Amino acid sequence: MEELMRQNGQKCERQELTCSVLFTNPKLSAEKLSSNDEINSIARFVSKAEDLEMHRVFSKISKNGVEETTSLNRSLFEFGHNFEDADGWLKLEQPCKDRLATVLRYMFESHLKTTVQIEINNMYFNCHFIVLQVYSRFFSELEMIPLLVTLPEKIVSQKAFMLSYKWMLSDEPVLELAHIVEVYVAATYLRISGLAAHCWKYFDDEEYYNEDTACVLYVESKDNPAMDVVRNLMLTRIRKFLLTFVATRDFLDLPTSHLIFLLESDQICVNTEIELFDGWVTIGTRGKCTYVV
Structure with missing residues (x-):
């Protein structure tokens, strides 16, 4: 009876099959793979690695006798993915962009986002300080960027300053003959060498x-x-x-x-x-x- 039961028990035994799954990146060489890579692949495959107590697998003892833990996280670059290697990237047609010089000129000529006010006899001119700094040593040598600058009307008249600032913004400026004297006086005071030289071109002719x-x-x-x-x-x-x-x-x-x-x-x-x-x-x-x- 015991022998019969033993034989029947052998027939009822289920044969357990085991297999290991290894996820590899085709871009990586198989020779570079190690047991650590295989463990990492399995850890990424399992939804909750902590349930399998994977930390015990990845723990190792350093030379100083201190236990260290290897991070399970890996970047796409470590997997071999690199977006910089996209074929034909530089051959793609790029979208058009407004030129910086064009945008700045529009802002300057439209007096948008001005940064300083010039006051002459209770009249205020909204200007871009960087434009004044480029052409005028009077403004470029100021130690601090002011919000308001008051100019003497007897030296820099309202009309003269307006024409001077217009001269700064123009690529091909033309001075008005009727106001050339006051413009020259203003250019001398504000030390706008280019504008003074422009006036002298008329004076010398x-x-x-x-x-x-x-x-x-x-x-x-x-x-x-x-x-x-x-x-x-x-x-x-x-x-x-x-x-x-x-x-x-x-x-x-x-x-x-x-x-x-x-x-x-x-x-x-x-x-x-x-x-x-x-x-x-x-x-x-x-x-x-x-x-x-």
């Missing part, structure tokens, strides 16, 4: 300033210290228009130093210098004024 036009510019600039160099240049160009100028009341206001400058000039067109001096004295006498030379 005898086509624009000669004879009567030179005389008019002299009268306009004679009381402004910033225009001394321009004034002296204009006095030498009056030439044939000088006798006409002598007959005007503007000649009556001629400072003594300017009269001496004319008398010493070789450019004036008169028979003798005494004509110039007599005219100045005669007009002064008519005006009941006394001059001492």
Whole structure:
């Protein structure tokens, strides 16, 4: 009976099959795989590795006798995935983008997101400080970036500053002849060398300033210290228009130093210098004024 039961028991035994599953990356060489890689693959395959007490498998003793635990986490790069190796990436047609210079110009010319206010006689100009710094040494040498800058109206008029800032924003600026004197004075004060040189291009051209036009510019600039160099240049160009100028009341206001400058000039067109001096004295006498030379 016992023998029969033993035989029947052998027939009823189930044969248990075991297998190990190894997940590998085809991009990696099989020679580089180790037992640790296999354990890691199994740990990633199981949803709850802690239930299998996997920490016991991954624990190891360091040289110092301290137990260390190897992290189960691995990056895609360690798996061999690298997005930088995508074929034809640089051959893809890239989308268009607005040029930075175009965007900045639009913001500057539209006065968007301005960073500083310039106050001249209770009028405020909203400007970009970086634009002022590029062209004006007055602003570029300020130690701190201000929110408000007040300029003297007698030196920098409202019109002059507006035209100066317009000159900064323009690629091909053209100065208005009617305001060139006050623009030059403002450029001198703000130390805008490019704008001052632009003004001088007009001053130095005898086509624009000669004879009567030179005389008019002299009268306009004679009381402004910033225009001394321009004034002296204009006095030498009056030439044939000088006798006409002598007959005007503007000649009556001629400072003594300017009269001496004319008398010493070789450019004036008169028979003798005494004509110039007599005219100045005669007009002064008519005006009941006394001059001492």
